Amino acid sequence: MNVSSPVPYITQQLIYLLYGERRIYQLEAKLSILTALARCKPAELPVIRVLTDQPQAFAGWPVEVIALDEQTLQDWAGDGGYTHRRKACAIAQAGQWADKTVFIDTDTVFLQSPQKLFSQVDTGQFLVDEVEMSWAEASRSSYYRSFVEGLAESGEAPADDLRLCNSGVMGFTRDNVGIAERAIVRIDDWTPYARDLHTIEQIAFSFELHSAPINMRAA
Known part of the structure; x- marks a missing residue:
């Protein structure tokens, strides 16, 4: 399959995104997949889908490979x-393929069944890796200074209690996939004054999840 072709709709899915020729990401993803398989009873195993421009790397693996071409990756970079930004685009796209989606960074290792993650996701509950800090804390950090000033000038500064979430694990339902689409818009709007940040997509998702009920991963 490729990202432009019809993808079968299912109940729940684990999603991985990796691209480029650095083999370390392939090895990380494979270790993560193996730990997911090891922690699952056969009847509980979710569909695992890997979005990648190196589909041959997962030949023979118990996953569904969704091939990404160069044009898609360019489009997703914006x-x-x-x-x-590609992560947000992958989540927005893949989130339409299942009732429940859990996105997993390749360096995530499962210590419990992936079903623990899906059990924390429903229409009114989102899943994140962890809450790293509040906006009040981030505002005092030199790392965020230019971004904080840019938001203030544009009138977008959030409340101090905004939770900045790590997006290494993200879970949501099909009904809530719009958070990823809105996060993409924020990423594009913020690019002029957030070029020095390496976590813009995490902040964009955090803004979209402000005041929403969230769970943190238990895997």
């Missing part, structure tokens, strides 16, 4: 060229 005009601003922010690499991790």
